[in-house]
Amino acid sequence: MHHSSGSTDTLFHYTFDAMGTECSLSLYADDEAIAAASADAAMAEVSRIEYRYSRYREESVLSSINRAARSATPVTVDAETAALLDYAFRAFDTSGGLFDISSGCLQHAWSFDSGKLPAQQEIDRLLPAIGMHQMQWVSPKLSFSRSGIELDLGGIGKEYAVDRAADVLQQQGIRSAMIDLGGDLRILGPHADAEPWHIGIRHPRHPSAAMAVLPLACGALATSGDYERYMEVEGVRYCHILNPHTGWPVQGLSSVTVLAGQCMLAGTLSTIAMLMGHAGKQWLADIGVAHFWVDRDGAYGGTLSDQLEMI
Numbered sequence: 001m002h003h004s005s006g007s008t009d010t011l012f013h014y015t016f017d018a019m020g021t022e023c024s025l026s027l028y029a030d031d032e033a034i035a036a037a038s039a040d041a042a043m044a045e046v047s048r049i050e051y052r053y054s055r056y057r058e059e060s061v062l063s064s065i066n067r068a069a070r071s072a073t074p075v076t077v078d079a080e081t082a083a084l085l086d087y088a089f090r091a092f093d094t095s096g097g098l099f100d101i102s103s104g105c106l107q108h109a110w111s112f113d114s115g116k117l118p119a120q121q122e123i124d125r126l127l128p129a130i131g132m133h134q135m136q137w138v139s140p141k142l143s144f145s146r147s148g149i150e151l152d153l154g155g156i157g158k159e160y161a162v163d164r165a166a167d168v169l170q171q172q173g174i175r176s177a178m179i180d181l182g183g184d185l186r187i188l189g190p191h192a193d194a195e196p197w198h199i200g201i202r203h204p205r206h207p208s209a210a211m212a213v214l215p216l217a218c219g220a221l222a223t224s225g226d227y228e229r230y231m232e233v234e235g236v237r238y239c240h241i242l243n244p245h246t247g248w249p250v251q252g253l254s255s256v257t258v259l260a261g262q263c264m265l266a267g268t269l270s271t272i273a274m275l276m277g278h279a280g281k282q283w284l285a286d287i288g289v290a291h292f293w294v295d296r297d298g299a300y301g302g303t304l305s306d307q308l309e310m311i
Contacts, residue, residue, distance in 0.1 A: 009176070009192040014039045018046045019158045021182030027169060028176040028192045038172040042165040042179065049161040052080075053153045055104065065142065066150050074143035082140045084153065084160065091156075091268050092132045098275040099268060103130050103244035104152025110249075112231045112240060123247035130244050159222055159267035162186045166263075183223055186263045190217040201308065202227070204254035204294050211300075212292070212308040216259075222267035224274045225255035226296075237296075241274050252277030252296060259290040259304060 009028040012035035016023050025042060029035035053062045061081055068075040077085065091099040105126050109118040129148045136143045153160075158181050165179045166186045176189040178197055190196050196217040200210030207227045214221070226239035226249075238249045256273040260266040269289055273280030284291040284302065292304040 010035075011192070012036075012039070014043070016043055016046075018043070019050050019161065019181060021158070023181045024178075025165070025180070026178045027174050029174065034172075038169055038174050041172055042168045045164050045168045046161045046181065049157065049164060053084075053157045055150075055152050055154070062151060062153055069144050069149045069151065070147060072144040072147040072149075074141055076141050079140070084156065085137055085142065086139060087264065087268075088153075088156065089132060089137050091272070095272040095275065097131070097133070098244065099155065099272050100130060100132050100244040101151050101153060101155060102132050102135070102149050103242060104154060105129055105150040106242045106244070106247050107152075107240075109247065110238075110240070110242065112229045112238075115231050115233065117233055117238065127247055130247075155271055156264055156268065158182060159184050159220075159263040162220065162263035184221070184263055184267055186220040187216050187218050201257055201292060202255070205298075210311055211294075212310045214259075214304065214308055219259055219261060220263035220266045221257060221259050222263055222270050223255055223257040224267070224270040226250070226253075226274075227255070241271065243275055250274050250277055253280055254294045254296055254298075256280060256284070256294075257292045257302075257304065258284070 009030060011026060011028055012032065014025045025039050027035060027038060029038060051057060052060055054060045055062050057063060065075055088101045109122045109126055129150065134145050134149060162179050162181050162184050163186060166188055169177050169188060174188065176192060179186050187197050196215035199214045199216050199221060201212040201214060202223065203209050203211035204225050204227045224241060226237060226241065229240035230237050241250045242248065243250055253274050256270040258266040258270040260269065273284050276283055278295065281293055281301065290303050292302040292308065294300040
């Protein structure tokens with residue numbers, strides 16, 4: 001914690017574990033009591049979302065939806081969940097069915113710790129239950145045209161928590177902060193001395209090292225990469241980002257970083273681009289979002305390249 005010149009504000013830094021990853025919160029406040037209260041409120045919000053939407057917790061909202069889905073029983077959801085489902089169905093449409101919150105069941109076939117590829121028939125057994133077109137969504141009611149569909153909000157939950165934590169900090173009167181949940185982050189205003197924050201972009205083949213630094217005074221950054229969970233079999237890398245149409249990991253791009261106003265949007269766009277493979281580069285350029293990509297050959301590009309300080 002240090003004082004910035006010309007400012008009464010002090011930078012306070014907190015680290016915590018949530019959503020299966022290392023998280024941090026840096027914020028400027030006049031004193032420690034304000035900082036701690038604000039940080040506690042933001043961390044409590046992250047925990048609330050994790051408990052509500054975890055597929056590992058029997059009592060979560062997501063688990064109750066999945067229990068209904070198992071027997072194709074229609075379910076009526078609360079307003080917060082309805083907003084997330086609205087978003088997920090829009091993302092499904094925008095991505096031509098590639099961004100699909102019903103594809104989580106593929107995780108039953110893929111065990112990245114085992115180092116063994118699943119048998120094709122194992123994947124073929126799961127594919128019929130995947131596809132949001134097999135659900136009908138008329139808010140706030142979700143119904144299913146087949147049994148056995150399983151929803152997983154892992155693709156948007158962490159980024160949603162980043163945005164909600166940012167909202168909470170703003171409600172607490174914090175004007176300058178960085179929220180980072182496992183590399184998905186949101187920045188509220190520059191440092192107290194008006195300098196931007198310097199955000200490292202991970203090298204997909206040396207994830208502990210940054211390949212570039214992005215100066216950022218506000219906005220949200222999310223990265224999807226093939227280095228988060230993967231295995232290599234006979235020299236081929238198989239990562240945890242799975243194509244819902246084939247059941248197999250994406251190929252082509254190593255990582256995609258997107259800058260947007262909201263972390264949830266940044267994360268969805270970066271994931272869709274990864275799912276598209278090489279075609280994701282052009283897609284990002286066409287939709288006009290600020291982005292940076294690295295492909296499997298080590299080439300890189302995208303509109304953020306100009307602002308990056310390469311290392």
